[in-house]
Amino acid sequence: MGKKIYFAVVFIFFISFRSSYSQQFTPGDGVRITFYNISDQISGDYFVQTDGNIQLPYLGLINTVDRNFESIRTEIISKYGTLYKNPEITVQPLYKIRILGEIRKPGIYYVTGVEKLSDVIALAGGETENANLNKIYFIQNDTKMNINAKEMFEKGRKISDIGLKSGDQIYVPRKWLSLRKASVILTAVAVSATIISLVIRTR
Numbered sequence: 001m002g003k004k005i006y007f008a009v010v011f012i013f014f015i016s017f018r019s020s021y022s023q024q025f026t027p028g029d030g031v032r033i034t035f036y037n038i039s040d041q042i043s044g045d046y047f048v049q050t051d052g053n054i055q056l057p058y059l060g061l062i063n064t065v066d067r068n069f070e071s072i073r074t075e076i077i078s079k080y081g082t083l084y085k086n087p088e089i090t091v092q093p094l095y096k097i098r099i100l101g102e103i104r105k106p107g108i109y110y111v112t113g114v115e116k117l118s119d120v121i122a123l124a125g126g127e128t129e130n131a132n133l134n135k136i137y138f139i140q141n142d143t144k145m146n147i148n149a150k151e152m153f154e155k156g157r158k159i160s161d162i163g164l165k166s167g168d169q170i171y172v173p174r175k176w177l178s179l180r181k182a183s184v185i186l187t188a189v190a191v192s193a194t195i196i197s198l199v200i201r202t203r
Helices: 018-022 069-081 117-123 149-155 179-202
Strands: 030-035 044-047 053-056 060-063 088-101 107-111 137-140 143-146 169-172
Touching: 030 053, 030 069, 044 053, 060 069, 069 088, 088 117, 107 117, 117 149
Parallel strands: 088 169
Antiparallel strands: 030 044, 030 088, 053 060, 088 107, 137 143, 137 169
16 A cells, blocks of 8 residues: 555546535445556445445545535545545446336446436346337436436437436336237237137037
């Protein structure tokens, strides 16, 4: 570990979105820390425990209770700056969200907020063949809000543009059958019924 000589920190390539700064962490959220010029293998994802603390290598516990991400990020950078000589480091928030509906791997995922909507769908394994990507909506505090998904896909907008927060849900609904598919299904049902009727009559 480097000597405690330099306290300046070179902070590069920090990616976040404005609303991340003011959001408070809840248990299960976390931070993604990446060092670029440190040989110690301490880069990684670290999560808030039930008591509100994050356990970080060489720093110990960082309390997150009643603190926003900006405050936590500043403390982490400052403390690592006392341990290493000019560390090049990025710190990103990790907020847990649920991705549900017509996607291949529904469940809980972690996002930083800089992801595009298409990235989030891909994170969950991509959409199924029955997904209606034009009618995606998200749920925040039990309130369902529609997303202009088509515009987000076309313009490559980020999920931060819709004000996504920790604990929110993104839901991909099932599309209605097209008239052509519905016609094919009805025809198949009618043929099956005819066959069954003929079999019954011949007995």
